Amino acid sequence: MFRSPLTAFRFLAFAEAVSWTLLIGGLIVRALFDQPVAVTIGGGIHGFVFLCYGATAVLVAWNNRWRIVPTLCAVGAAVVPYATIPTEIVLRRRGLLAGEWRTEATDDPRDARALDRFLRWFVRRPAVLAVILAVGIVAAYVLLLIIGPPGRA
Helix, strand or coil: CCCCCHHHHHHHHHHHHHHHHHHHHHHHHHHHCCCCCHHHHHHHHHHHHHHHHHHHHHHHHHHEEEEHHHHHHHHHHHHCCCCCHHHHHHHHCCCCCCCCCCCCCCHHHHHHHHHHHHHHHHHHHHHHHHHHHHHHHHHHHHHHHHHHCCCCC
């Protein structure tokens, strides 16, 4: 499914925008029909997709060797409703989403770094990477659920 950084980033950018729609829809349903469960459902889905998008943005930034500014912009785009879609378009047009997953070392001296070897090991094993990302995202999600929603005292 995520054969390239572009497809992974594009899918999660779209999913994040859809999750914003669910959250905003839940807020509207709560306001109009006094159904707070709508925000719980929409907010829960949005929170999970938000974490998945953030993890994907960091992974793609690491793989494609982005500088800090595009990385922060990509991750930060999830905070603004629907901003992940134009962010994906800009990053794609600037060539930052081009290329494949880095599974093999090249002549680039950065490929000798331990972090790059670590990335290549995981990218060559997508099932292991998916499980580790899923466990990390679920752990973060559960921790955030325990802490409680934003704005709750």
